[in-house]
Amino acid sequence: MTTDDLHEEPASPLSPGLQSLLADVLADLSTLSVPHCLIGAAALGAWGRPRATHDLDLLILVDQGAKERLIARLSSSGITVNRQWQAANPMAETRVTRFVSQRHPDYPLDLVYASDRHEREALRRTRTVQLHGLSLSVVSPEDLMILKLKAGRPTDFDDVIGIVKNPHLRLDLDYLWNWADHLGLQGELHYVLQAAGGEG
Incomplete structure (x- = not known):
């Protein structure tokens, strides 16, 4: 992981609810030492043209045991698996888990499981930046x-x-x-x- 100091933190396009959800999830990922990084539209603020988004996507690397521990930890924080979405998307089970937060139910959270060489390499090349009011690992x-x-x-x-x-x-x-x-x-x-x- 490297630290990027090339730019000042831009104004966050994330709503306060999404920023709060991101902080909660990052705390649990860090507690369990899960390799992770922010991806998707929320990561654009670091590198591209920021745009509004209503969800969060994080790339993570876990084995089955770590996955179960993470789900349990998130659940204790009020962030639970969206069973309805998972049932409607059975082919996605090994690729992504969608969560819903009790505090922020309008904002989906997708944890994407690194599944190929590129995604594992991406997790080795993350950058630590100031974004969305947080210091976080970004793709x-x-x-x-x-x-x-x-x-x-x-x-x-x-x-x-x-x-x-x-x-x-x-x-x-x-x-x-x-x-x-x-x-x-x-x-x-x-x-x-x-x-x-x-x-x-």
Whole structure:
């Protein structure tokens, strides 16, 4: 993990409820020493164009025992598995667990389980930044780009273009192209670099 001091903390686009939920979850993850980092739209404030979001996504690395301990710990904090969502998305069980907070029921929390080499590498390359009023581990800009290119929604492409256009970042293009080649994302990466006016 490295510390990034390249920029002052931006204004958070997260609502007070989401910021409070994030603080609660981070406390439990830290207590159990679970490798983790903030991903998704909430991480954009560190690297790209911040935008409003109504949920939280964190990438974590756990085995089955650690997963069960984490679920129990979160439950004791009033953050429980959303059984209705899990039942409606049975194929997601090994990939993501969605939680609901008793204090902040309007804001979904997704804990995404690192499932491939890239995601495990992303957890080794996290940056510690001041964001959303907290000091927290955030996915690196390159790894956030790869995660969003894997997701492949129009909003994800817009988010990646915003990261590329950030003049304060020096992206590791060799790293990006290495993972794009490995994951079959060459066309997607070429598109966002060209659309942002960066190198192809």
